[in-house]
Amino acid sequence: MTVVDLVDGVLAADTRAVARAMRSVDDAAPGYLDLLKGLWPHTGKAWILGVTGNPGAGKSTLCDRLIEAYRSRGSRVGVVAVDPSSPYSGGAILGDRIRMSRHALDAGVFIRSLATHGHLGGLSRSARDVVRVLDAAGYDVVIVETVGVGQDELEVTHTAHSTLVVMAPGMGDEVQASKAGILECADVFAVNKADREGADGTVRDLELMISLGDDSILALSKMRGHGAHGAAAGFVGAGSGARAAGAGDEARWTPPILKCIASRGDGVTDVVGALDRHRAWVEGTAAGRARRKTRLAEQLREALREALIGAAVHDLRECIEEAVEGVEARRIDPYTCTERLVEAFRAR
Amino acid sequence: MTVVDLVDGVLAADTRAVARAMRSVDDAAPGYLDLLKGLWPHTGKAWILGVTGNPGAGKSTLCDRLIEAYRSRGSRVGVVAVDPSSPYSGGAILGDRIRMSRHALDAGVFIRSLATHGHLGGLSRSARDVVRVLDAAGYDVVIVETVGVGQDELEVTHTAHSTLVVMAPGMGDEVQASKAGILECADVFAVNKADREGADGTVRDLELMISLGDDSILALSKMRGHGAHGAAAGFVGAGSGARAAGAGDEARWTPPILKCIASRGDGVTDVVGALDRHRAWVEGTAAGRARRKTRLAEQLREALREALIGAAVHDLRECIEEAVEGVEARRIDPYTCTERLVEAFRAR
Numbered sequence: 001m002t003v004v005d006l007v008d009g010v011l012a013a014d015t016r017a018v019a020r021a022m023r024s025v026d027d028a029a030p031g032y033l034d035l036l037k038g039l040w041p042h043t044g045k046a047w048i049l050g051v052t053g054n055p056g057a058g059k060s061t062l063c064d065r066l067i068e069a070y071r072s073r074g075s076r077v078g079v080v081a082v083d084p085s086s087p088y089s090g091g092a093i094l095g096d097r098i099r100m101s102r103h104a105l106d107a108g109v110f111i112r113s114l115a116t117h118g119h120l121g122g123l124s125r126s127a128r129d130v131v132r133v134l135d136a137a138g139y140d141v142v143i144v145e146t147v148g149v150g151q152d153e154l155e156v157t158h159t160a161h162s163t164l165v166v167m168a169p170g171m172g173d174e175v176q177a178s179k180a181g182i183l184e185c186a187d188v189f190a191v192n193k194a195d196r197e198g199a200d201g202t203v204r205d206l207e208l209m210i211s212l213g214d215d216s217i218l219a220l221s222k223m224r225g226h227g228a229h230g231a232a233a234g235f236v237g238a239g240s241g242a243r244a245a246g247a248g249d250e251a252r253w254t255p256p257i258l259k260c261i262a263s264r265g266d267g268v269t270d271v272v273g274a275l276d277r278h279r280a281w282v283e284g285t286a287a288g289r290a291r292r293k294t295r296l297a298e299q300l301r302e303a304l305r306e307a308l309i310g311a312a313v314h315d316l317r318e319c320i321e322e323a324v325e326g327v328e329a330r331r332i333d334p335y336t337c338t339e340r341l342v343e344a345f346r347a348r
Numbered sequence: 349m350t351v352v353d354l355v356d357g358v359l360a361a362d363t364r365a366v367a368r369a370m371r372s373v374d375d376a377a378p379g380y381l382d383l384l385k386g387l388w389p390h391t392g393k394a395w396i397l398g399v400t401g402n403p404g405a406g407k408s409t410l411c412d413r414l415i416e417a418y419r420s421r422g423s424r425v426g427v428v429a430v431d432p433s434s435p436y437s438g439g440a441i442l443g444d445r446i447r448m449s450r451h452a453l454d455a456g457v458f459i460r461s462l463a464t465h466g467h468l469g470g471l472s473r474s475a476r477d478v479v480r481v482l483d484a485a486g487y488d489v490v491i492v493e494t495v496g497v498g499q500d501e502l503e504v505t506h507t508a509h510s511t512l513v514v515m516a517p518g519m520g521d522e523v524q525a526s527k528a529g530i531l532e533c534a535d536v537f538a539v540n541k542a543d544r545e546g547a548d549g550t551v552r553d554l555e556l557m558i559s560l561g562d563d564s565i566l567a568l569s570k571m572r573g574h575g576a577h578g579a580a581a582g583f584v585g586a587g588s589g590a591r592a593a594g595a596g597d598e599a600r601w602t603p604p605i606l607k608c609i610a611s612r613g614d615g616v617t618d619v620v621g622a623l624d625r626h627r628a629w630v631e632g633t634a635a636g637r638a639r640r641k642t643r644l645a646e647q648l649r650e651a652l653r654e655a656l657i658g659a660a661v662h663d664l665r666e667c668i669e670e671a672v673e674g675v676e677a678r679r680i681d682p683y684t685c686t687e688r689l690v691e692a693f694r695a696r
Contacts, residue, residue, distance in 0.1 A: 308660055
């Protein structure tokens with residue numbers, strides 16, 4: 001099958017062509033860049049929704065509910081699962097029977113899992129490009145599910161127009177999230193399993209962190225570390241009144257915090273509503289459009305970085321080996337050595 | 349003060365010169381590369397110990413005990429804390445009084461905290477080079493304390509000769525650690541707060557993960573995710589007998605798992621002993637030396653990557669802005685665009 005055939009197959013939303021194109025892109029197989037160039041003019045229509053959170057927060061259950069909600073509007077939904085604990089990918093890798101999503105037999109839903117390791121050019125490169133295949137194939141909403149651990153997984157959310165962070169009460173997710181930089185990428189928070197003890201505390205902690213900004217991370221983690229939750233709660237009382245729940249004004253989006261119980265479907269409509277409002281903000285306001293452009297610039301910088309490294313490692317393989325020998329034997333310092341490698345790369 | 353003066357000051361272990369050199373290196377201030385080149389011939393003597401783990405695991409308390417142990421042998425100890433929850437850095441950044449380590453007034457101990465954001469060329473670059481300053485200043489052991497979250501923090505451990513992973517029972521740290529790739533970097537595990545319920549379970553989980561290797565991550569996270577701890581325990585029974593606790597044969601190092609209660613000092617001697625054995629393995633076996641060389645190669649590749657990106661972002665600033673405009677307006681696809689940027693960088 002030629003690249004042109006494959007492009008045509010994807011554009012016709014032929015399931016086997018889509019699967020094949022995604023595999024080719026994921027593996028960075030020969031010709032994958034031509035494939036992506038061919039698909040590019042047909043992308044840009046999908047709404048890309050990142051869903052992240054720690055294992056056990058209930059991301060997959062909530063994703064199932066989101067798929068249901070979008071399907072009921074007639075949207076076609078693509079899912080890219082980058083999470084070893086996801087039932088979509090976990091089962092497959094373990095060689096178990098996949099715990100099928102109830103949407104797996106729906107032709108309007110395409111689910112694809114990515115391994116979290118061994119991607120040529122990085123996980124975020126792979127996810128970004130696999131999402132573009134689904135976009136070109138006409139999926140209206142593409143959900144990218146990642147586990148909230150690691151810079152790599154986090155970068156995946158740069159691909160998304162909206163990012164939903166899912167947390168469960170009593171897991172210390174707030175502090176973890178803030179440290180891992182998840183807070184900065186969150187557009188909407190869902191506190192799932194809201195019938196559990198501590199749900200209101202999780203909501204308050206998030207409100208505190210949002211109102212204080214980056215510094216709050218330290219404050220909260222210190223208070224948590226010392227077990228002084230009472231102090232945290234007192235703190236919250238002062239700060240949380242300052243923002244209207246879920247409000248996003250023209251110039252600035254404040255992430256709303258929604259409680260839900262995904263397993264029963266409770267509160268899911270509110271989560272979907274918040275995501276809709278975020279989409280309207282991104283598409284309808286100057287600030288939202290500026291943010292979209294910033295994301296595009298970030299993606300391009302990431303792509304440039306990956307391309308540079310790929311080319312350098314390829315072209316300089318022998319030089320790098322020699323350099324390691326030289327530094328190990330202390331014949332040359334690593335700083336001079338690195339400068340020479342950069343020069344060698346540019347001179348080729 | 350000239351670079352030569354600063355190099356001399358560091359080599360004389362002058363505290364103010366060391367502090368100034370570290371700040372210069374951390375900030376990538378003008379001339380910092382010359383400084384590092386000047387220090388390089390005097391590095392390579394320190395033993396670099398990475399200590400990582402989630403917030404609340406008790407890393408800082410255990411570090412305090414390790415400092416005490418190394419000081420009692422007469423070693424000079426440097427500490428680089430890359431962790432917003434660390435009392436070393438947390439207090440300072442918050443503007444609180446620093447919760448002083450009881451070693452802070454000991455002239456044989458030098459503690460320096462790095463912010464976790466905003467490092468030119470990345471956090472691991474900064475940590476790696478700050479460690480080299482301490483090495484050149486004659487600190488025999490340099491402890492790098494990082495929080496076990498995020499790729500950036502994890503890369504910091506590549507700097508270390510030995511990496512100690514600290515966990516506390518009942519926090520789900522095992523699964524988190526495995527997902528974040530901490531498992532691969534661990535040379536010794538300390539299960540701290542071992543008087544808490546679940547300590548033996550944490551030890552068994554770690555044994556399971558070590559014996560199964562990478563696949564165990566999925567197995568364990570799935571079992572955890574479904575709450576089937578009974579099944580996990582059954583699993584362990586079969587696997588854990590296969591390895592002798594703490595054994596490291598010539599060719600391969602199997603991370604020992606030690607229980608301790610750092611707050612009381614219990615079990616700390618065993619942790620120090622395991623770290624000593626690991627050091628002997630790295631220094632005394634062919635496999636250990638090979639690993640050290642691999643780490644060196646990784647560091648050099650990281651440095652090359654950072655240097656390439658730094659140079660590209662600097663040289664191509666305007667081109668990148670134009671490229672973003674072009675892709676946003678869909679005049680050009682991002683793949684062709686990236687290829688052209690790489691060409692432009694090499695042609696300069």
